[in-house]
Amino acid sequence: MHKALVDFLYVSGDGYGIFDARDQLVFANPALGEIFAIELQQLIGMSFAQIIRHCHQQQLGLNIEATDLDDWLLYAAQRRRSVPFRIFEADTVNGHWYLMSEQCNAEGAILLHAKDITEQKRLQFALQQAEQLLRSQANTDVLTGIANRRYFMQQAVKVLKHQQRTGAACSLLMLDIDFFKQLNDTHGHLAGDKALQYICQHIQSQLRDYDLFARYGGEEFVILLADIPAKEAVQVAERIQQELELHPIRYRNQTLPLQLSIGVAELQPRQTLTELLQLADKALYQAKAAGRNCCVVANSSAL
Numbered sequence: 687m688h689k690a691l692v693d694f695l696y697v698s699g700d701g702y703g704i705f706d707a708r709d710q711l712v713f714a715n716p717a718l719g720e721i722f723a724i725e726l727q728q729l730i731g732m733s734f735a736q737i738i739r740h741c742h743q744q745q746l747g748l749n750i751e752a753t754d755l756d757d758w759l760l761y762a763a764q765r766r767r768s769v770p771f772r773i774f775e776a777d778t779v780n781g782h783w784y785l786m787s788e789q790c791n792a793e794g795a796i797l798l799h800a801k802d803i804t805e806q807k808r809l810q811f812a813l814q815q816a817e818q819l820l821r822s823q824a825n826t827d828v829l830t831g832i833a834n835r836r837y838f839m840q841q842a843v844k845v846l847k848h849q850q851r852t853g854a855a856c857s858l859l860m861l862d863i864d865f866f867k868q869l870n871d872t873h874g875h876l877a878g879d880k881a882l883q884y885i886c887q888h889i890q891s892q893l894r895d896y897d898l899f900a901r902y903g904g905e906e907f908v909i910l911l912a913d914i915p916a917k918e919a920v921q922v923a924e925r926i927q928q929e930l931e932l933h934p935i936r937y938r939n940q941t942l943p944l945q946l947s948i949g950v951a952e953l954q955p956r957q958t959l960t961e962l963l964q965l966a967d968k969a970l971y972q973a974k975a976a977g978r979n980c981c982v983v984a985n986s987s988a989l
């Protein structure tokens with residue numbers, strides 16, 4: 687090999703290596719030795735499989751996540767010379783990431799190049815996390831931590847479509863805290879905020895994991911119950927009301943009055959989400975008019 691090239695490769699931060707057609711490493715620079723965490727003198731002459739077994743057994747160098755290493759090696763062998771050139775990412779046990787390329791010649795030798803991309807990966811992970819956080823914040827009500835109206839509307843449309851296609855039942859509960867303005871006026875806005883958080887926790891405790899529960903407005907909530915007809919939805923509503931009765935909220939040594947009026951509507955064929963919401967809202971209005979702290983089922987032809 688030309689001396690200038692050898693000199694260059696020996697000081698390069700990128701890893702370089704050549705595997706011959708029998709998959710034995712015939713050349714490696716110091717950077718590649720560091721990636722595999724094997725002394726250069728020991729590394730040169732090792733087969734690809736030996737290097738991987740070494741890393742796996744010693745838990746050093748390349749991070750080999752394999753429950754069955756023979757399977758892993760078989761899979762790698764199938765891919766290694768399948769195309770003249772391929773690139774992939776690999777990480778090391780000490781947390782570095784590399785963009786690896788394998789260039790294969792006509793004789794079956796492979797030129798391996800490894801570029802450290804740890805910093806790019808770190809930024810990529812940070813960006814993904816920030817994106818995830820933003821997405822979750824966009825769907826969550828800040829005060830109560832439950833889903834917000836925007837998320838509810840997005841998801842409810844999908845649930846309704848699915849239930850209507852399969853012909854399964856689906857009910858909507860619209861819940862509104864009674865005399866909440868009075869609670870705020872008497873005990874302060876902070877007490878009101880605490881009451882909202884408290885009520886959400888207790889409602890949640892009465893629901894299934896996949897029920898869609900959201901804050902619809904100030905002191906108004908919605909729950910979409912898939913596979914539940916109105917008759918059973920009323921039982922859920924009453925269970926929630928009982929839960930609040932059994933567990934009154936205490937704030938500064940006082941018990942805060944917390945009761946809910948609830949409107950229930952059952953999904954009809956070809957009904958839209960807006961129509962279902964309007965029906966539940968009408969039923970809620972009737973519950974308020976009937977004296978509050980009760981549950982009214984909408985007449986589906988009331989719109």
Ligand SMILES: Nc1nc2c(ncn2[C@@H]2O[C@H](COP(=O)(O)OP(=O)(O)OP(=O)(O)O)[C@@H](O)[C@H]2O)c(=O)[nH]1
Nearest residue numbers: 862863864865866867868870875876878879904905
């Ligand atoms: N503390 C607090 N109060 C809120 C929040 N959002 C809305 N509210 C209050 O909720 C109250 C709702 O009042 P109203 O719409 O008159 O309803 P209500 O007093 O519950 O009366 P009924 O619904 O008829 O029983 C208002 O005083 C709002 O300021 C919030 O995030 N925190």
